Amino acid sequence: MEPKRFTFRIRRFNPSDALDSYDEDFTLEVAEGVTVLEALLRIQAEQDGSLSFRYACRGAVCGSCAMVVNGAVALACRTQVHAAGSDTITIGPLPNLNVVKDLVVDMDFFLRKLTPVRPWLDPAGPDPERERLVDPDEWKEPEPxxxxxxxxxxxxxxxxxxxxxxxxxxxxxxxxYRFLADPRDGADDARLGFVDGDHGVWGCDTVWSCVKVCPKRVPPTKGILATRARIRPIEDKNGA
Ligand code: SF4
Ligand code: FES
Known part of the structure; x- marks a missing residue:
């Protein structure tokens, strides 16, 4: 297929301007197979060096390039321009996070949420002489x-x-849930306590949006429901 001309309508924001955010159009001839990230790199190199966005691996591994492309949250490095189904590609920053500049969002708010769930293995009992082995069948639950x-x-x-x-x-x-389901972990009661509340597993609307959008097929809603199921028996046991 011949290269095709696309308009990239990009949400811009510069904190040093007095302006609110605004859309700016860039046009580009794009060959088939080119990703949105590659198009952004070309716009930055050829048309506006001040255009800001985040990326590292270009291969759906680092998690840096999530943004909104034509209304849907996606990794720019694995979204092809020609597959967008439109001659105009709208691009904006990831929602629910403060924008630092253009398509760069402040990830601190998101990353700080990891601390209360203590995302590391907390095994019970003495350390083994060698590694803690896991039965492959038992690993199927935490693996995703x-x-x-x-x-x-x-x-x-x-x-x-x-x-x-x-x-x-x-x-x-x-x-x-990755650590709760890990057969080597020994802190289940404490872990259930971290998330037993309206800002934890009971806050989820179970609309499965997170599962649908996840580029790595992680199923957060499934883990949330599995965690709820583990909390209920404890409440029943205590007469709750
Ligand atoms: S669960 Fe999926 S969508 Fe959410 S941060 Fe992890 S990889 Fe990204
Ligand atoms: S650049 Fe690493 S996930 Fe897209």
Whole structure:
């Protein structure tokens, strides 16, 4: 297929301007197979060196390039321009996070949500002489949650995150379940306590938006529901 001319309508914001955010159009001839990230790099190199966006791996591994492309949250490095189904590609920053400049958002708010779920292994009993082995069958439950690249796409589409800044959010709750489900971890009761509240697993609307958008097939809602199911028996046992 011949290269085709596209208009890239990019949301711009510069904190040193007095202006509110605004859309700016750039046109570019783009060959088939070119990604939105590659198009942004060309616009930056050929038309406006001040255009700001974040990326690192270019291969859907680092989680840096999540943004809104034609109304949907996506990784720019694995979204092809020709597949967008339109001659105009609208591009904006990830929602539910403060914009630093253009398409760069402040990830601190998102990353700070990980701290309360203590995202590290907390095994019970004495240390083994060698590594802690896991039965492959027992690893099937936590394994999908280990694929998270912290891209914050789920955070960007979560309706609870949008209305409740204190909600831990899908990524932190998925990370929480990754360790709760890990057969080597020995801190289940404490872990359940971290998330047993309206800003934890009970806050989720279970609309599955996070699962649909996740580029790595992590299922946060599934983990949230599995965590709720573990909390209920404890409440029943205590007469709650
Ligand atoms: S769960 Fe998926 S969408 Fe959410 S931060 Fe991890 S990789 Fe990104
Ligand atoms: S540049 Fe690393 S995920 Fe897109």
């Amino acid at each position: 949650y280990t694929n998270c690249i912290l891209c914050a796409s789920c955070h960007g589409v979560c309706p609870v995150t949008e209305r409740d800044p204190r909600y831990l959010g899908p990524a932190a709750l998925a990370k929480h």
